[in-house]
Amino acid sequence: PGADVAAAAAVMQRQAILTKPPGSLGVLEEAVSWLAAWQRRDMPRLDQVDVVVFAGNHGVTAQGISPYPSSVTEQMVANFEAGGAAINQxxxxxxxxxxxxxxxxDRPTADFTVEPAMTPLEFRRALAVGYDAVVPGTDLLCLGEMGIGNTTAAAAISAALFGGPAARWAGRGTGLDADGVSHKAAVVDRALALHGEALNDPWEVARRLGGRETAAILGAVLAARRHSIPxxxxxxxxxxxxxxxxxxLPDGLDHCMIGHVSAExxxxHLVQELHRPALLNLDMRLGEGSGAALAVSIVRAAVACHTGMATFTQAGVTNRD
Amino acid sequence: PGADVAAAAAVMQRQAILTKPPGSLGVLEEAVSWLAAWQRRDMPRLDQVDVVVFAGNHGVTAQGISPYPSSVTEQMVANFEAGGAAINQxxxxxxxxxxxxxxxxDRPTADFTVEPAMTPLEFRRALAVGYDAVVPGTDLLCLGEMGIGNTTAAAAISAALFGGPAARWAGRGTGLDADGVSHKAAVVDRALALHGEALNDPWEVARRLGGRETAAILGAVLAARRHSIPxxxxxxxxxxxxxxxxxxLPDGLDHCMIGHVSAExxxxHLVQELHRPALLNLDMRLGEGSGAALAVSIVRAAVACHTGMATFTQAGVTNRD
Incomplete structure (x- = not known):
């Protein structure tokens, strides 16, 4: 289903009579309107907010694109489960x-500089894991990932979808130096050359260059759209x-906002290509859903203002001369 | 008292061993270190967070610089007291x-295009109200204001302290059109010409161009410094x-961060002149402490990460190769 335009309009009507200058809550007003449109509800709510983090390992780590070993992915998953990571807090x-x-x-994807990262079956299974992780009735879904090597996969996906050179998309990740970043860009360029015309199909981009966790995120975003979950x-x-x-689809991500613009x-560049609003910009570059979960506080405050504020009439406040 | 450099250093030492790439929490790490420095405490806390909003009326409204009548200030104070404003939520x-x-x-300041906004006694009294509103032992103080006409006062103060032309500082306020903004800038320029050399003294800037509520904020910022409250x-x-x-004082505002960069x-420009970090940028232009109070959520998450995360050793996570 698409956006509920009537719910979004109802939000804007109410915002205009709340005790504040019109538009003065800026992005908070936009966030409430977006939430209403995709929850299909005039008065959006945030009773059930879920953060789901997907984790996967990447064969491309064989190319030496991360200073951390792949074993850290599993160690961090254990840390998530024990409640010790940033995202838990x-x-x-x-x-x-x-x-x-x-x-x-224990089964990393294939090295995408040599062959597609996933077989069609592996890709569909990872998509389905993500799709099934979304619980209908959730009010707001925050997505995140963990996977040593996956900023290289993300750079490859971005370059394939929106154009190169890879250097535009390759960054420091968890802590590469300048030489490491150059090497990473070269690895991505090699992959783009290898997969060639096949990358004209966005599904093939996700299968050939992504990881199981990025495929799961794609599946979760699809499920959220299906279930009207922002x-x-x-x-x-x-x-x-x-x-x-x-x-x-030109409006394929209209039910998504971006929690935080990464320092990566x-x-x-990617935020600009996606044409979706971003809420925070705090120089973070951690992943694991941290920027999305942090932005929940902004959306909560936005909803609290929308539902809790008095109108000009209720408060006896004079509107403009 | 100054910053507790040892507490800030202790924070940075702990941040380095928490389960995340070094520096990857960006401004959140900076915020915890700042909080520790000014709370003078290695493990900062946020048990008592106060939002204090000061309200005052401005004689310069006689110059037609706001589309709202001064009576709205008192109406909004009643709305704050009843819990109906954005800041309450x-x-x-x-x-x-x-x-x-x-x-x-009921006693607006004098019109600063004609004479100083406050007498020396009025100014000292307003400063003292602000100073006394700060409760020692507060963990974090958020300051805000309400006062029809006070973006004109703020533009005048900014121009006097950091240089003109007034057009650099005069904005739309609660909703002026382009002609209104030009008129507002002209009003500020007249005031700057009238007060002339007296504005070389920053205290005189606050007294001659500010309002009672801006003087109270100045007093509260001083009290916070005295009591080691960020x-x-x-x-x-x-x-x-x-x-x-x-x-x-070059470090006079080091115990302050800016909650939100206004759309005003x-x-x-002012954030740049003050050389203090700003946390949010959400196109808001409401005042009443809304941007400061919204940023509390970011600082809370920062402290939660600092105090709640596991170290590499505790979690059995491999640090860099």
Whole structure:
């Protein structure tokens, strides 16, 4: 289903009579209107906010594109499960339920500089894991990822969808130096050359260059659309994971906002290509859903203003002369 | 007292061993370090967060610089007290205590295009009201204001402290059109010409061009410094109110961060002049402490990460190769 235009209009009508100068809550007003449109509800609510983090491992780490070993993905999943990571604290602080979904961590994708990262079957299975992780009735879904090497996958996806050179999309990731970033860009360029014309199909981009966790995010974004659930995307990897939808349909990501513009260089470009509003810009570059979950606090405040404020008439406040 | 450099260093040491790439929480790490420095405490806390809004009326409204009548100030104070304004909802959503302090609303300041806005005695009294509104032991203080006409006062203060022309600082306020903005700038230019050399003294800038509520904010910022309380400033008017301190002492506002960069044109310039970090940028232009109180959620998440995250050793996560 599409956006509920009437619900969005009802929000804007109410915003105009609340005790504040018209438009003075800026992006908060936009966020409420967006939430109403996709929840299909005049008075949006945030009773059930879910943060779901998908984790996967990447064969392209064989090319030496990360200073961390792939074993860290599984270690961090254990940290998520034990409640010790940043995302656990941020989700809890913002009243969001947290879950992590590891996807066959002991079986990394194939090295995409050599062959497609996933077979068609592997790709469909990862998509389905993401699709099934979304619970109908959720009021707001925050998506995140963990996967050593996945900023290289995200750079490859972005370059394939929106054009190169890879250097525009390759950044420092978890902590590469300048030489490391150049090497990463060269690895991406090699992959783009290898897969060639096949990358004209956005699904093939996701299958050949992505990981199981990015495919799962794509599946979750589709499920959210199906169930009328607004989505907060996280940073570079999460946005790149969802990006094929914006190529398949011009309004394919209209039910998504971006929680935070990452310090990872490529994300700023990607946000522009996706034409979706971003809420925060705090120089973070952590992933794991942290930027999406942090932005929940902004959306909560926006809804609190919309539902809790008095109107000019109720408060006896004079509107403009 | 100054910043506790040891507490800030302790924060940075702990941040380096938490389960995340170094620096990947960006401004959140900076915020915790700042909080520790000014709370003088290695593990900062946010048990008592206060939002205090000061309200005053301005004689310069006689010059037709606002589309709203001065009576709205008192009406909005009643709305604050009844819990119906945006700031009430935002403070509540972020676990902050709210109070409003009206300053002689039935007695506007003098029109500063004709004479100083306040006598020396009036100015000292307003400063003292602000100073006394700060409760020692508060963990974080958010300051805000309400006063029809006070973006004109803020533009005048900013131009006097950091240089003109007034057009650089005069914005749309609660909703002027382009002609209204030009008129507002002309009003400010007249005031600057009238007060002339007297404006070389930052205290005189605050007295001659400010309002009772901006003087109270200045007093509250001073009290917070005295009691080692970190401060979140709000938008254009609140930042302009505090700005004289940055002229009196180069580090005079180091215990302050700016909650939100206002859509009001002058604020972006002012943030640069004050050299203080700003947390949010959401196109808001409401005042009443809304941007400061909204940023509390970011600081809360930052503290939650700092105090709640596992270290690499605790979580058994491999640090860099």
């Amino acid at each position: 941020i989700a809890k602080a913002n009243g969001a339920a947290f879950s992590v979904v590891p996807l066959m961590l 989505v907060l995307l996280d940073g570079f990897v999460c946005s790149a994971a969802a990006a094929p939808l914006s190529k398949l 260089a490529g994300h700023r | 935002i403070a509540k959503a972020n676990g902050a205590a709210f109070s409003v302090v009206p300053l002689m609303l 401060v979140l400033l709000d938008g254009f008017v609140c930042s302009a109110a505090a700005a004289p301190l940055s002229k009196l 044109a002058g604020h972006r």
